[in-house]
Amino acid sequence: MTDTLHRALVADLRESNIIELPQGGATALRVPLPYFVRSAEVMKTAGARLAAEWGVDETPFGNGFAVWAAYNLGTEYLLVTAALDAAKPAFGTLTGQYLAAFRFERQIMSLMGLTVKGHPDPRPWIKHEDWPQDAYPLRKTCDASAPMPRVEGTYQWIPAVGEGVFEIPVGPVHAGIIEPGHFRFQAVGEKILNLEARLGYVHKGIEKRFESLSWQDAAKLAGRVSGDTTVAHALAYAMAVESAAGCAVPPRAQWLRGLLLERERMANHLADLAALCNDVAFAFGYYQFWNLRETMLRMNKTLFGHRLLMDAIVPGGVSVDLAEGAKEDIALEIHGVIAEFKRLMEIYDDNASLKDRLYGSGVFPQSAAFDLGVVGIAARASGQGLDARLQNPFPPYDTVVPKMHVLHSGDAHSRGWVRVEEVRDGARLIAEILAGMPTGATSAPLTAPAAGSAGFSAVEGWRGEILCWVQAGPDGGINRCMVRDPSAVNWLALEQSIKQDMVPDFPLVNKSFNNSYSGNDL
Amino acid sequence: MLRILRQIFRTGIVTEPLPPEEEAKIELVGARLEESVKRVFAGSLTIRQVDAGSCNACELEIHALNNSIYNCERFGITFTASPRFADMLLVTGPVSVNMAIALKRTYDAMPPPKLVVAVGDCGYNGGIFGKSYASLGGVANVIPVDAYIHGCPPSPSVLLSGILEAVGARRLSIGK
Ligand code: SF4
Numbered sequence: 185m186t187d188t189l190h191r192a193l194v195a196d197l198r199e200s201n202i203i204e205l206p207q208g209g210a211t212a213l214r215v216p217l218p219y220f221v222r223s224a225e226v227m228k229t230a231g232a233r234l235a236a237e238w239g240v241d242e243t244p245f246g247n248g249f250a251v252w253a254a255y256n257l258g259t260e261y262l263l264v265t266a267a268l269d270a271a272k273p274a275f276g277t278l279t280g281q282y283l284a285a286f287r288f289e290r291q292i293m294s295l296m297g298l299t300v301k302g303h304p305d306p307r308p309w310i311k312h313e314d315w316p317q318d319a320y321p322l323r324k325t326c327d328a329s330a331p332m333p334r335v336e337g338t339y340q341w342i343p344a345v346g347e348g349v350f351e352i353p354v355g356p357v358h359a360g361i362i363e364p365g366h367f368r369f370q371a372v373g374e375k376i377l378n379l380e381a382r383l384g385y386v387h388k389g390i391e392k393r394f395e396s397l398s399w400q401d402a403a404k405l406a407g408r409v410s411g412d413t414t415v416a417h418a419l420a421y422a423m424a425v426e427s428a429a430g431c432a433v434p435p436r437a438q439w440l441r442g443l444l445l446e447r448e449r450m451a452n453h454l455a456d457l458a459a460l461c462n463d464v465a466f467a468f469g470y471y472q473f474w475n476l477r478e479t480m481l482r483m484n485k486t487l488f489g490h491r492l493l494m495d496a497i498v499p500g501g502v503s504v505d506l507a508e509g510a511k512e513d514i515a516l517e518i519h520g521v522i523a524e525f526k527r528l529m530e531i532y533d534d535n536a537s538l539k540d541r542l543y544g545s546g547v548f549p550q551s552a553a554f555d556l557g558v559v560g561i562a563a564r565a566s567g568q569g570l571d572a573r574l575q576n577p578f579p580p581y582d583t584v585v586p587k588m589h590v591l592h593s594g595d596a597h598s599r600g601w602v603r604v605e606e607v608r609d610g611a612r613l614i615a616e617i618l619a620g621m622p623t624g625a626t627s628a629p630l631t632a633p634a635a636g637s638a639g640f641s642a643v644e645g646w647r648g649e650i651l652c653w654v655q656a657g658p659d660g661g662i663n664r665c666m667v668r669d670p671s672a673v674n675w676l677a678l679e680q681s682i683k684q685d686m687v688p689d690f691p692l693v694n695k696s697f698n699n700s701y702s703g704n705d706l
Numbered sequence: 707m708l709r710i711l712r713q714i715f716r717t718g719i720v721t722e723p724l725p726p727e728e729e730a731k732i733e734l735v736g737a738r739l740e741e742s743v744k745r746v747f748a749g750s751l752t753i754r755q756v757d758a759g760s761c762n763a764c765e766l767e768i769h770a771l772n773n774s775i776y777n778c779e780r781f782g783i784t785f786t787a788s789p790r791f792a793d794m795l796l797v798t799g800p801v802s803v804n805m806a807i808a809l810k811r812t813y814d815a816m817p818p819p820k821l822v823v824a825v826g827d828c829g830y831n832g833g834i835f836g837k838s839y840a841s842l843g844g845v846a847n848v849i850p851v852d853a854y855i856h857g858c859p860p861s862p863s864v865l866l867s868g869i870l871e872a873v874g875a876r877r878l879s880i881g882k
Contacts, residue, residue, distance in 0.1 A: 237795040312804050319840050332803060332839040358810045361755045361769045361785035363762050364805060385804045386759045389840035405834050411763025411859065455766070468710055475720055491861060492763055527716075532707050702762045705804075
């Protein structure tokens with residue numbers, strides 16, 4: 185891990201203004217509140233990305249509130265926090281430095297009730313208009329188990345006016361078997377002028393729920409933040425807890441985690457390629473890619489007891505192991521999948537109607553990708569060299585190194601093609617992980633994190649970087665568990681990429697991002 | 707084009723090249739479902755699926771019913787976009803506070819007999835998300851439910867069995 189950001193901050197704010205906090209998984213620095221915005225300026229100048237921003241209710245410690253920001257540059261993750269007043273918690277917005285702060289801060293205002301001074305768009309986010317205004321579920325004073333009364337209210341859409349401009353409201357219930365959300369298109373004829381997404385429909389109070397669960401049970405919840413990414417989310421949570429507790433995970437468990445993570449990535453990429461084919465009415469590709477996914481899910485069930493690998497990752501290690509002959513089974517399975525995949529890709533790559541729809545649709549420019557701080561597939565398809573497996577290379581990724589595929593055109597095709605390359609690379613990674621699989625225990629006993637300790641982790645799920653931050657309260661339980669799904673930043677990318685397109689291309693472009701609603705809404 | 711045809715022939719019919727016990731399960735389900743669907747819904751069962759707050763894994767498995775392996779269409783089961791055409795509402799997730807109204811409206815928009823099947827442990831009682839300021843718990847807390855399909859998530863073959871059970875139950879009550 186490098187410490188460029190850490191040094192830049194110390195040089196600018198001076199040592200005496202910075203307190204290093206006990207923190208696993210990353211360095212955490214507390215700065216006086218007036219320096220919180222300044223620290224963002226320093227980070228911006230140093231070239232860092234704002235990866236997450238969140239509020240914490242620290243009243244159980246006898247303090248007020250706190251605001252936290254996570255920055256990333258290369259292999260360094262730096263957390264910066266400032267303490268806020270208990271009665272009137274407020275801080276200055278980071279939107280002047282980072283566009284990504286836009287939604288993070290709307291969420292902080294809506295759910296934690298902190299005032300963000302200077303924020304350009306204080307409309308509630310996730311919190312719908314029929315919630316009582318003073319409902320701040322993430323505050324300790326809020327009893328999460330009590331039902332919430334509904335009140336009257338309206339949501340202010342950003343209006344578009346002009347001759348021939350009309351609006352198309354879509355959702356929350358969509359046409360297919362997909363998650364709910366609302367999209368408001370403003371269009372002239374077929375051309376989209378603006379798209380505003382409004383999410384939060386599947387908000388089920390996950391972050392608050394964490395606080396009522398034991399460290400062990402919470403792993404199950406983490407595995408259901410976004411069900412299609414159960415391995416990566418459970419892993420991010422487990423690693424955050426382990427880093428807070430100082431728990432050393434046995435090498436075999438780490439490598440098994442890598443194996444599961446790569447299997448999840450391949451299976452989801454195959455489903456997405458199927459879905460892309462479906463959305464351009466190429467039914468052949470849809471059924472063929474889906475067969476390959478099904479093959480992998482069945483092997484998961486046979487070897488690890490669950491088609492999607494839920495609850496395979498537990499704090500301290502894994503709950504599964506490779507049985508006798510499992511390595512050979514996987515090798516054979518992957519060999520078969522890749523042989524089919526190769527044949528399918530010749531067809532996919534040579535299909536005029538696919539090309540016609542995918543190339544040039546939903547272009548997400550590289551500059552926007554950088555400014556918005558998007559992650560994962562969407563970032564790599566738009567020229568950003570981001571992959572948390574390289575930024576936070578925990579074993580096995582320190583020895584089995586993923587190949588990062590960065591494309592530059594930022595269209596639906598590139599987002600599809602990043603997945604293609606990652607399916608291929610996934611097969612290699614799985615083979616290498618199996619070959620290097622250490623022997624020994626598959627889990628270590630987890631000692632609960634000490635009161636006041638905190639842990640951070642970054643894991644590259646199949647969509648992109650997942651961040652998790654946990655903090656133990658004075659009673660040793662979970663005081664706060666912050667989860668940042670890649671979708672929390674990548675939804676902004678969808679809005680920006682659709683502006684030049686026609687309305688009928690929206691489903692395809694949306695699918696090429698395939699953001700999670702559940703992971704975003706929490 | 708030739709390559710596509712060649713691949714189609716190479717693939718053959720993959721519908722249920724399953725391990726024997728899985729195959730039996732689906733076949734059984736399929737045959738009975740076909741029969742009851744024919745009787746109750748004149749050969750076709752049209753489903754409107756609504757995610758009322760799920761983690762999205764239930765959706766993945768429901769989606770799999772459409773693939774060539776589970777191939778639910780051979781039993782006359784299709785998914786529809788409009789609740790107006792739907793015989794059955796297949797609901798996943800704990801019902802979130804923010805989805806309750808949309809779920810209720812979808813249900814209201816359906817023509818009778820409005821068969822409702824709640825999917826997954828969440829649809830049953832809220833699952834791991836429970837009941838809270840943001841979650842109303844199981845589907846029955848918002849609309850009447852005819853059947854539950856348990857699991858987290860239920861596998862595609864379990865989903866097919868559950869749909870059958872629901873249709874069978876409905877047939878009995880209609881027969882009365
Ligand atoms: S039952 Fe399980 S898989 Fe289905 S929505 Fe609930 S948590 Fe997700």
